[in-house]
Amino acid sequence: MKIGRGPKIVAVIWGDRLLELAAAAKEEGAEVLEVRVDLFKKVNLAGLKKSLKEIKRKIKLPIIATVRRKDEGGGRRYTERERLHIFRSLTPMVDGVDIELRSEKIIGEVIREAKLRGGLALVSYHNLTKTPPxxxxxxxxxxxxxxxxxxxxxxxLAKNKRDVARLLCFTYQCPHKPLVTISLGRVGSISRIIAPLFGSRLTYGCVETEAAPGQLHVLHLKEELKKFCPT
Amino acid sequence: MKIGRGPKIVAVIWGDRLLELAAAAKEEGAEVLEVRVDLFKKVNLAGLKKSLKEIKRKIKLPIIATVRRKDEGGGRRYTERERLHIFRSLTPMVDGVDIELRSEKIIGEVIREAKLRGGLALVSYHNLTKTPPxxxxxxxxxxxxxxxxxxxxxxxLAKNKRDVARLLCFTYQCPHKPLVTISLGRVGSISRIIAPLFGSRLTYGCVETEAAPGQLHVLHLKEELKKFCPT
Structure with a gap:
């Protein structure tokens, strides 16, 4: 998976109708799919692997696998051992993984396996209570x-407009690129459209239900990005 | 004139139909009027003073008088002496003046007279060829x-998205507040909607013809600001 000069729209999908949602996401303008394993009500790894293969064959979009930790906004609570097992099972079927910086016990292994397979490692930091200094x-x-x-x-989380502006300026000035930033929450929604202007490379949207506070729909993202961040 | 916590929409108007344009601007959502004296085909100062009085009485919006220098984007070329005369004549009828920092010969006097009348002094710097460091x-x-x-x-002038992002970050971080910033040109248009998020206090829009490259209509500004910078 190459991220190119971006911005790329990532559609966040999960659940039983994965293939159908992936097709809808592509139709609406998504360029990458993120499969949120933590949001599945029940995970059948064999079935999921089959679905991912089918999506790769039919939809032909790069896939990122994410098993978000509960304390960083995830759905179901998994042990680190379970999460490592899920990542290991899915890494061969995907183009990248998203692993929290905080997951010290497994992050090295998850990144190593992804890279061995030629995949991309996204390392993420979420703060659901504030935008720290x-x-x-x-x-x-x-x-x-x-x-x-x-x-x-x-x-x-952006509590106010200053939090949004500060994270955008951080994005522009941070030397550790490529970088993706998002201001969570309602007041932060605008960041999903304008962060690319400041150098953020991916912007996440939903197809049906939102997966994070303030997330916009892929179709809406596509239209607004065209207006504000023409490539 | 108080600028408040902003952002305030300033409608840029000029010409024979000043009162009519002022009324339309208010109707569309403008909160301040900027009268661009340099854009009048011919200025009849007595007539203009009368119009300004009428606008103050009927429209009841604060007015800023501007006689933009030719080398900073102005229309008609006036000598500094002529500009000083225009400012002196209009200062009693307006709530603020906009004078270029570069106008060394008259700026002191223009600011002094504005403040004597309880008016606001906007000091402006325009660069029509680039966004300097x-x-x-x-x-x-x-x-x-x-x-x-x-x-x-x-x-x-913003030549690219980086110029826009840089000026926005400058706006957020600059200690010399209150500040108004604009990225001129087509790629800079977005700044007219999002600069308020970074602390820019005024955003300029047109009612009919645009007065600067990339300027948006007041009505459009109003709608986009509501979406992106809810107060």
């Missing part, structure tokens, strides 16, 4: 690069 | 404040 954001980005991130992803 | 932008803002600006206005 720039020093902390920079430290997280730096540590993510050091541990082997191909892309650093930072998603933090 | 941050050091220069900061120097201009600092000098504008030193000379007595109540509001510093910086409008520079």
């Amino acid at each position: 720039d020093g902390i954001l920079k430290d997280r980005a730096c540590r993510a690069k050091e541990i082997g991130a191909d892309i650093v992803k930072i998603a933090t | 941050d050091g220069i932008l900061k120097d201009r803002a600092c000098r504008a404040k030193e000379i007595g600006a109540d509001i510093v206005k910086i409008a520079t």
Whole structure:
């Protein structure tokens, strides 16, 4: 998977109708799919692997596998051992993985396996309560690069417009690129459209239900990006 | 005139139909009027003063008088002496003046007279060929404040998205507030909607013809600001 000069729209999908949602996402303008394994009600790994193969064959979009930790906004609570097992099973079927910087016990192994398969490692930092000071954001980005991130992803709650502006300026000025940033929450929604202007390489949208606070629909993202960030 | 917490939409108007345009601007959502004296085909000062009085009485929006220098994007070429005369004649009828930092010979006098009348002094720097380095932008803002600006206005041509992002980050981080910034040109249009998020206090729109490259219509500005910068 190449991220190119971006911005690329990533459609976040999960559940039983994975192939159908993937097709809808592509139709609406998504260029990458993120499969959120933590949001499945029940995961049948054999079935999921089959679905991913089918999506790769029929939809032909790069796929990122994510098993978001509960304390960073994830759905179902998995142990680190279970998460490592899921990543190991899915890595051969996907083009990249998204693993939290905080997952110290498994992050090395998850990144190593992804890279062995020629996949991309996104290392993410989520803060669902605030947008911490720039020093902390920079430290997280730096540590993510050091541990082997191909892309650093930072998603933090914006309590007000200043939080949004600050994260955008951080995005523009941070040396640890390529970088993806998102201001979570309603006031942060605008970041999903304008962060690419500041150098953020991916922007996440939903096809049906939103997977994160303030997330916009892929179709809406596509239209707004055309207006505001013409490539 | 108080600028409040903003962002405020300024409608740029000029010409024979001033009162009519002022009314249309207010109807569309403008909160301030800028009368661009340099864009009038022919200026009849007595007639203009009468119009301004009428606008104040009927439209009840604050008015800024501007006689933009030719080399900063102005229309008709006036000598500094003529410009000073125009400012002196109009200052009693308006709530603020916009004078270029570069107008060394008259700026002191224009600001002094505006303040004597309780008016606001906007000191502006325009660059129609590029967005200069941050050091220069900061120097201009600092000098504008030193000379007595109540509001510093910086409008520079954006050649690409990086120029837009850089000016927005400058806006957020510049200590010389209150500040108004604009990225001129087509690629800079987005700044007219999102600069308020970074702390820019005024955003300029047109009612009919655009007065600067990339300017949007007041009505369009109003709608987009509601979406992106809810107050």
